[in-house]
Amino acid sequence: MKEVHCVICxxxxxxxxxxxxxKVLGKQLGTIRCYDCLASVMSCSKxxxxxxxEYYKSSGCNLFKINxx
Numbered sequence: 001m002k003e004v005h006c007v008i009c010x011x012x013x014x015x016x017x018x019x020x021x022x023k024v025l026g027k028q029l030g031t032i033r034c035y036d037c038l039a040s041v042m043s044c045s046k047x048x049x050x051x052x053x054e055y056y057k058s059s060g061c062n063l064f065k066i067n068x069x
Contacts, residue, residue, distance in 0.1 A: 002069055006034040016053045018068040023056060 004013050011034045021032050024042065039046045057064040 004032055004069060006037050007031040008033055008037040015067060015069050016064065019064045019066065020049055020053050023061070023063050
């Protein structure tokens, strides 16, 4: 299993964090951010991103079914 790290803080990211980056920033993104840094960039809370992630997973979003790591 490979490790992916946030480009801003270098924290190891989870598969859901990668999927959320793809969902909100698009499939052609070149950088991955952890929930904390993504929330800062998007001017929202980390909790909101986690709630959205859970919503997308429960809705069957294919991006959250892919194993990125």
